[in-house]
Amino acid sequence: MNAPRPPTEQEKFGRHRPLTDRDAHEINRVEELSYDLKIHEIIAAEVVAIAPDAPLSDALDLLRLHRISGLPVVDEENLVGIISVEDILRALQNGEIHLPVKNYMSADPVSVRASDSIVEAIKIFTETGLGRLPVLNENKRLIGIITKGDITRGILRAVQHDYQEEEVRRYRASHLFEDIVSDRTTLVLRYAIQAGDFTHGGNASANIKRALLRLGANPQLARRCGIAAYEAEMNLIIHTAKGGVLKLEVESNEIVISAADDGPGIEDIQKVLQPGYSTASDQIRAMGFGAGMGLVNIQRTVDAMELKSAPGKGSKLIMRIAMSADDKKGAL
Amino acid sequence: MNLRDVIAISKGEILTPQLSADAEIFSGCCADLMSDVLAYSRPQAVLLTGLINPQVVRTAQVADVRAIVFAHDKQPPPETLAIAVQENIFLIRSPMSMYELSGKLYAAGLRSCDADERA
Amino acid sequence: MNLQHVIDALQLSVLTEARDFSAISPSGGYASDLLSCVMAGTKKGALWITLQAHMNIVAVAALTEVAAIVITENAQPESAVIAKADEQNVILLSTPKTSYEICGALWEIGFR
Known part of the structure; x- marks a missing residue:
């Protein structure tokens, strides 16, 4: 027979596999x-x-x-x-x-x-x-x-309670509009974006997407808004002098995302709309951005896009996404 | 394909043990350009990339990418890991190149993001 | 397997001047959109798969002596990029497919 040996993990814990994640x-x-x-x-x-x-x-x-x-x-x-x-x-x-x-x-x-x-x-x-x-x-x-x-029993009750809390949070958010009576109710989320702040790049868009999901938007709609917002947010970070404001407005039948900055503005709007056109530095390209596809991406993702700019003054990008009845399960 | 298969095929090391590996992966996407990921990836995809900065995870979150495999054994910084855990995006580190990863996952039956329709 | 076989099998379009592709035998594949990674990682004679289409890819390809660049997802290089590639003897190929799919297809036909 084998000499005595310490028990294996499996023998000790009676498991046939390690703990799963x-x-x-x-x-x-x-x-x-x-x-x-x-x-x-x-x-x-x-x-x-x-x-x-x-x-x-x-x-x-x-x-x-x-x-x-x-x-x-x-x-x-x-x-x-x-x-x-x-x-x-x-x-x-x-x-x-x-x-x-x-x-x-x-x-x-x-x-x-x-x-x-x-x-x-x-x-x-x-x-x-x-x-x-x-x-x-x-x-x-x-x-x-x-x-x-x-x-x-105590732990089971608490776990159940956790789950109910998230449900309640979702329910509250998705019924937000029902409790407010007005001729036109609009929800506005506003985010200040700092120029060059790659560390927090994408945070505003992530929050926008999360907020839409909580409000009951269907996942495809939330994803489209997230993608458009993200490209716009990165543009503010990469291309502006002092950053800008990213804004999401939820109306009864459409979502409007806008990105506004006060400089430096765009010389030739037709040129920046061309796929692949980019003025980004190699450093920005090395981060995976600045391939000249951002605005092209936005155009594909949203229903309508408008870019206004005055060189030396600033730019404003407005993106509109229409909502069908299917998109709004909750408040939206 | 199950996420566990992706881990096995990529000979990957799990960087987010806090997250569940019980997930179904529907397609693959091989890219270093974030716009590309946003444009072509589809929900529940695995992203194969050489980038390790936190924006990769942000991009993944916005695009509903389920998991990321970092090629060439690149170790992402703690910020990247923290956002991934918070947003439930599974991270894997693999010694393989992006080409090899794509080849092996494709050969194992995982199709491209745009196999049916462009997202 | 030579480059003409690859072009046929993967239905790639040739953007640069026609030549005898059957005389070229690619050694393998390499996928990256980061020029610095390509400079560091790709091997001479490999097929470089990327969706980058700007001028810098020609210089990188010439430097690393890749067999050809496969530009994916229909990214369109400007005519100046194509002219530069012809001048530097760099072959540009194009496909509507994604990088992932092209890597998978190359792997399947035997490029390891």
Whole structure:
């Protein structure tokens, strides 16, 4: 036979594959929750307890009645022990079920504080193999019992709550317009774009796309707006002296995106509209921009594009995207 | 093609272990020009590129690109990784060239972004 | 496999002057739109796949001695670019297909 060797990962954890990324992601959230959630938030409101001088047969009745497997033993509000089904079984075997609880209970039980994170309880469960822990308040009074089942249920509830919150956020955004009565409601999002700020290049467009999705736009519409906005945003970063303003206006039947700057302006508008025409430096080309395709791209993506410019003064690019009934599922 | 197949074929290293690799990839796009990605990529595509700056991820996000493979083992800066994790765009680093990546993924059945219609 | 086979198999259009393409045997493929990467990475005699169509690609191709440039997605070089390519003996080929698809097709017909 082989010489003894340390167990493999698979033997230790009983897994046939390493953690997947999804597992890891979900575990992360659960881990987060185990720090966020406090013990008092997840335990049952009522606590069943028994006095140390009560007979073990009473304890057995209480366990049966409440379908639980252990009871805290309380003497004048002070926790003095825990009595479990196993303890009572021992008493039964010994024919001593008539004796008081204190003879068979585990004294000085490990407890947790109500204000602790549930991770504290998880640690103790893992280290000791115990199945239930008494929960004490700041005055060391017993206020409840925590079990592994409480932790599972508490985390499940919180995860469900997370999910509902995002739903609510989406719902609120997508019903924004219904609550506002006016002859013409317009939503305007405005972003200041700095010249040369490649680090944040694309952030405004990313936000525009996200906002449209939250408002209930269909993904294709949000993508088209994002693409047009992104090209316009990069143009402001690459080609202007002082940056400019990127603006998104959501109207009832169209979306208007505009990019305005105050210089340097365009000498020959026909020329900049030619595919491949570019004045970008090699440095900008090395970043993957400035291939002279930006305006061409915008033209293909939007329904109407208008470029106005006065050399020395500035430029304004207006892009219009029509919305069909199919595009607006929510507010849009 | 599953994203896990892309990782295997590209002999890639996962740069965003926080993100799920359970995704379906519908097409491939090989480009270093961001306008090109915006113009021709289709939703749920994998982008094969030699660029590693944060704008690549921004572009991917706007264009609904699902995953990016950086060719020639180029290591993107932390900003690139941070945006990718935030926007759920899977990043892979591969020792292969863009040509080899395209060839192998194409041979494995992953079609081009404009195979059916231009996006 | 020679360049004439490639042109036929991939249905490439020839932008520069006609010549005996069957005398040229490309050594492999290289895809990049970044000129600096091409300068650093491509091998002599390879087919360079890019959608860049501006003047600089001719200089880079001449310098690196690639067999030909395959310009993808119908990007149209200006006539000055084509004239320069003829002058420098650089072959320009063109296709409506994407870079990804051309790489895939070249890989499939055996260019590794």
